[in-house]
Amino acid sequence: xSNMIIDKDGVRRYVVSITVNGDEYTKxxxxxxxxxxxxxxxxxxxxxxxGCELGDCGSCTVLLDGKTPINSCLMxxxxxxxxxxxxxxxxxxxxxxxxxxxxxIEHGALQCGYCTPGMILSAKALLTRxxxxxxxxxxxxxxxxxxxxxxxxxxIKAIMDASGQEIPM
Amino acid sequence: MxxxxxxxxxxxxxxxxxxxxxxxGPRAKVLAGGTDxxxxxxxxxxxxxxxxxxxxxxxxxxxxxVPGKGVxxxxxxxxxxxxxxxxxxxxxxxxxxxxxxxxxxxxxxxxTVGGNISNAVPSADLPPIFIAxxxxxxxxxxxxxxxxxxxxxxxxxxxxxxxxxxxxxxxIIPDQKMTGSNYIKFGLRGAGALAxxxxxxxxxxxxxxxxDARVALGAVAATPxxxxxxxxxxxxxxxxxxxxxxxxxxxxxxxxPISDVRASAEYRTDMVRVFTKRALRxxxxxxxx
Numbered sequence: 474x475s476n477m478i479i480d481k482d483g484v485r486r487y488v489v490s491i492t493v494n495g496d497e498y499t500k501x502x503x504x505x506x507x508x509x510x511x512x513x514x515x516x517x518x519x520x521x522x523x524g525c526e527l528g529d530c531g532s533c534t535v536l537l538d539g540k541t542p543i544n545s546c547l548m549x550x551x552x553x554x555x556x557x558x559x560x561x562x563x564x565x566x567x568x569x570x571x572x573x574x575x576x577x578i579e580h581g582a583l584q585c586g587y588c589t590p591g592m593i594l595s596a597k598a599l600l601t602r603x604x605x606x607x608x609x610x611x612x613x614x615x616x617x618x619x620x621x622x623x624x625x626x627x628x629i630k631a632i633m634d635a636s637g638q639e640i641p642m
Numbered sequence: 643m644x645x646x647x648x649x650x651x652x653x654x655x656x657x658x659x660x661x662x663x664x665x666x667g668p669r670a671k672v673l674a675g676g677t678d679x680x681x682x683x684x685x686x687x688x689x690x691x692x693x694x695x696x697x698x699x700x701x702x703x704x705x706x707x708v709p710g711k712g713v714x715x716x717x718x719x720x721x722x723x724x725x726x727x728x729x730x731x732x733x734x735x736x737x738x739x740x741x742x743x744x745x746x747x748x749x750x751x752x753x754t755v756g757g758n759i760s761n762a763v764p765s766a767d768l769p770p771i772f773i774a775x776x777x778x779x780x781x782x783x784x785x786x787x788x789x790x791x792x793x794x795x796x797x798x799x800x801x802x803x804x805x806x807x808x809x810x811x812x813x814i815i816p817d818q819k820m821t822g823s824n825y826i827k828f829g830l831r832g833a834g835a836l837a838x839x840x841x842x843x844x845x846x847x848x849x850x851x852x853x854d855a856r857v858a859l860g861a862v863a864a865t866p867x868x869x870x871x872x873x874x875x876x877x878x879x880x881x882x883x884x885x886x887x888x889x890x891x892x893x894x895x896x897x898x899p900i901s902d903v904r905a906s907a908e909y910r911t912d913m914v915r916v917f918t919k920r921a922l923r924x925x926x927x928x929x930x931x
Contacts, residue, residue, distance in 0.1 A: 485649065504650035504693070507680075526643040527681045528749055529834060537751070541722075544748045546643075547680045551650050552673070552697055595747065616833035617746025 489554040493518065494563025500549040509533045510580045511547040511553070514558060519560040520590045521545055524619070531618035534591035542598045542617070564597055571596055573635045582631040583618035584622035589614050596632045608633060608641050643684040652695040656702075656782050656811060660754045660885065664784045664807035668694045672809055673697075674718060675752040677745070702811055704731050712816040717756025717779075717809070721768075734815060734931050740771040740825040740842070746834045756810040759795060761834075762802050765861035769796070770842035770929050771825040773858035773866060775931065777815050784807035793858070795863035819854065820844040822925035826917045830904060832895070837861040838905045841893075841917040843925050845876070852876045857889075857918060862897035862910050869896040872918065881926055889918035 476488035477502075486501040489524075493516060500515050512518045512535070524532035526546045533546040536559040545558075565571035573596050576582070583589045592615060599606055599614035604613065611632045612625075620628065630640045653659040657826045663670055671690035673679055673695075682688040688742045696702065702718040705727040713733055715724070724730055724741035733739055744750055744758070758768045759779065769792060777792045792813070796804050804810070823844035829835030840860030846853040855876040872893040874880040879885045899910035 484647070487650065500665070503647065505645035505647050507645065527684060528677055528745075531748055534748055541751045542675075542748045543752050547676045547752065549650070549673075549676065549680070549693075551652070552676065552695060582766075598747075613833070614747060617748040 483503050487551050487554075491550070491552055491553050491555075492557040493535070494559060504551055506550040507546055508535070508548040508550050508553050508558075511550040512545060512558075518560050518562050522587055522590055524587065529619070530588070530617075531591045531595065532588050534594045534618060536598055540598055540601055544617075559594070559597075561593055564593060572595065573600065573632065576631040576635040577628070580627045580631040580634065582623065582627040583620075586623075588618055588620040592628055594621065596635065598634070599629055600636055605636055605638060606632075645680070645683055646689065648690060649692045650695065651692070652698055654698050656699055656809065657784075658861075659696060659699065659809060660782060660784045662694050663809070666694075667806055670806075672760070672878055674754040674757045675720060677749045677753040678757055678763070696809065703757070709734065710732050710786055710817075710831075712814050715755055715813040715815070717754060717759075717811050717813065719755050720759070721745075721750035721753050721755070722747070724755065724768075728888075731843060734775065734823070735770075736823040736825055736842075736844075736850055736925075736931060737775070737815070740767050740827070743825070744827075745788065751892045753815055754766065759792070760802055760804065760810050762796050762798070762800050762865065764863065764865060765837040765840065767825070767827055767837060767860070768791075769866040770840050770858040770860040771823065772813060772815070773868060774823055774842040774844040774856045775815050775820065775880055776818060776844075776856065777813050779810050780806045780814065782811050787811075789814075793866065793868055798864045808833045809920040818844075818931070819857075820931050821847050823931040824921045824925040824928060826921045826924070828913055828917055832855045836904065839899075839910055839913040839917055841914065841921045842922045843918070844924050845922065847926055848882050849880060852879050852881060852885075855922075857893060857922075859893065859897050859914060859918075860912055864898070864900040867887075867897070869893040869918070871896055876922075883923075886919045886922045889922060890915040890917075893918040 504514035524530035528544045670692040673693040702716040704716040721741040825842040894915035899907045901907045
């Protein structure tokens with residue numbers, strides 16, 4: 474790392490430039506700062522949730538390079554230097570909702586809402602890559618996003634509807 | 643969950659990475675996708691003081707066919723790189739299928755081939771199919787490069803035969819005469835579950851006779867293991883349900899599983915019998931590797 478300083482307490486701090494939802498942020502982070510904490514604490518983008526923090530639940534899902542879902546709890550902020558991310562705050566422009574978000578509301582595809590940002594981003598990545606997925610492909614795309622409320626049925630309906638296809642019963 | 647502090651380096655070359663690993667010794671760990679390492683650091687299973695990131699080593703992120711050598715998979719390729727690789731879809735669909743069975747989408751997008759091998763978890767999904775296809779790994783250290791068979795990488799749970807300064811840079815699948823291969827993962831859920839038993843097979847079948855066979859078992863011993871007695875038994879046999887069933891019985895005698903939270907040793911042993919039989923049948927019927 475070229476841009477590293479050791480502060481007066483002896484802590485190493487690294488300069489990173491990370492683009493989130495189209496805006497580039499240049500900040501100092503510690504080696505052990507996780508991307509999820511960078512988003513929530515340094516950028517105040519609290520839509521990205523912290524659940525298991527071990528890569529199992531998917532509530533911290535963000536889109537790397539605008540299209541690839543990853544768990545931001547397992548990525549270091551220093552590793553994210555120079556990369557671009559979309560969080561749920563950037564899934565649609567300004568005050569508008571994304572089509573997928575509207576379908577989640579229409580189908581009541583959430584209860585407590587904690588898994589929803591991750592679900593939306595996994596669904597967004599799927600429909601960007603594969604606009605007409607099968608129900609099986611939808612289930613597989615959200616297999617890394619755990620929901621303890623809905624039983625997934627309405628989430629699957631919402632995503633299938635968002636793809637303009639028949640809604641499974 | 644927060645991580646303890648550590649020093650972080652992101653070298654520009656493999657040589658520099660090896661030098662840092664050699665300099666820091668066992669206090670340092672290689673960071674690739676982080677899906678295993680960061681989780682283990684949060685759980686304090688691993689406590690490295692220095693992380694050497696290989697994110698800048700783009701020459702390790704490729705999947706290509708090199709005539710005379712085989713399919714070369716860069717160690718930084720993610721599981722989903724294997725799933726989506728045209729080269730693998732054409733030449734070794736079984737590898738893409740095995741990669742697809744690992745964890746869930748977010749982890750497959752980050753976790754790497756080199757990590758799946760070098761963390762030496764007995765239940766890892768890629769080593770069995772690589773071993774069945776006679777894969778080799780290329781490792782680079784301060785003294786240069788060397789190549790070893792994939793099955794020789796593993797020394798025990800979490801332990802490899804690599805020296806402290808060595809990094810896996812490539813997995814090489816050599817050209818072969820095998821006509822079919824298959825990996826069956828048996829986990830307790832459809833996604834996001836570790837293998838209770840993993841069975842990979844590769845067979846060369848001509849005129850309904852098994853000319854050659856390789857069988858590799860995952861999650862049923864301290865390391866991924868080959869079932870060599872099963873392989874010997876299969877060679878020269880005519881394909882029949884009885885022969886494949888007998889192969890399953892022999893393979894179940896070749897594993898040494900433990901009982902844990904996921905399954906008992908007895909159950910794992912019996913599932914080796916079942917899934918060896920099924921993996922062989924699928925590899926023979928598929929007619930492609």
